[in-house]
Amino acid sequence: MTDPVTILGEYRDAVEGTAVTESTVHLKSDDLFQNWRRVSLSADFIARYYSYFFPYKEKAQEMLDRESAENSISFVLNELIENTAKYSDAGKKEVEITICMLGTFVLFNISNFVKEELAESFLKVAHEILDGDPEELYIKKLEKNIEETTGGSGLGYLTLINDFGVALGFRLEKMGPDLVKVTVQAKMKFKEA
């Protein structure tokens, strides 16, 4: 990384005062990694908490209902938090999850800290995902990786894009020598504009 800040994909900076509601959760990647069920628990907690902003199915018109919102938010967050638990190798192993609800969509910002080398390979994966046709890429990767048992292929991100209609943005910021803050932003629409 040569630039202090690199932004890829659809990434929005916070807009003061426009959110319906917003919260931030701080976790440690080591804790998540040591007991893996903490990842799922964190995703489920936030999803349930935010599901109360959505109406029951009977009342949900042109908008995600409560049960679907909870299941989808949990799925999306779980994937993003899993990545921070797996790929944090620098700094104080801090993970920050910000959930910002706007009029027609929710923005999830998930950040963690990595070394330069990991940041570079992450950038490559991000470029690959954003530059190609995500459906084609997903199938191609699956067919290709059939014999492989290693992760880090970006299939999780592709699932979010293809199946959950999520738009992804990536922001990498140099914070010091061999220290990069990675923020993945997922935009999930819940209502037609």
Place this chain on the structure above:
Amino acid sequence: MELKGEDFIVALNESKNAVEFFGTIRLRDSSDYKSISDLLEDAHGKAAGTLILDFRNLQFLNSAGINTISKFVITARKSEKIALRVLGNEQISWQQKSLKNLQKLWAQVQIEIH
């Protein structure tokens, strides 16, 4: 044969020719999924005719798990030994969104989401 995790059960029900999934499966990576893919391989070996993959009681499966199932579908397609039928629950949104993709890997997979 049955696999029990802290939050899930995967059971091979030989009388129904079915692999049944219960709970939440969000394991770390494909090496953690090995026991589940072994069970699927085992079911594939024993099954005759149609093998059912029953997800109706599975609240969550993470992308690593979806990959495990997808790879199994590709393997089954290549061997052409049996047919596959996938059962899903329309009340569970990830199933509605992701299970249909299995048909992109093998057009003959029968998918029923109710």
